[in-house]
Amino acid sequence: DAGVTQSPTHLIKTRGQQVTLRCSPKSGHDTVSWYQQALGQGPQFIFQYYEEEERQRGNFPDRFSGHQFPNYSSELNVNALLLGDSALYLCASSPLDRGQAFFGPGTRLTVL
């Protein structure tokens, strides 16, 4: 079992650009959540996808959007990047019944 995988591992962008991050959930998991972790802080919930729809959203602006595909994989898109978007972006997958969440290795985004 490959577990949760994310790509790319690192990314450097400039202010105003757009970025897409990708996540493949653990086998058997149908729910994908995205988190943003700034340096020295705990992860902050961005949103969760289930059945290709956004089921819940955290306190993030509309510049953050996502998508879930029929194979349960997911994308996180961030438009009009700001310096403050620099962070580690984590994807987590879990079964529908709110069971154990497994996290991927993360994507380190740096905005210059």
Place this chain on the structure above:
Amino acid sequence: SQELEQSPQSLIVQEGKNLTINCTSSKTLYGLYWYKQKYGEGLIFLMMLQKGGEEKSHEKITAKLDEKKQQSSLHITASQPSHAGIYLCGALPHRPNNDYKLSFGAGTTVTVRA
């Protein structure tokens, strides 16, 4: 929203010594998760506690959830260099009400000195 406070913020322990990390919630929890994170990497699942008074152990790590399901502790016995990292507690709210997000504490950085 769920507030989780972890203490201490960081600690340095001599190899072979024990250590304890605490996680306190402002509200009753549905489930409490402990994760370990190496700097800049993903979260590694350690344990999940759901029942009041529950205690789980894995190798030299023991986690407990109090009866009121508002406080948890993580205890490492005879620490080793491999125990170094950032420990995070995460929680699901007690009454879901379509709330599925994990809320996290700020983390505890553990350094193990040889």
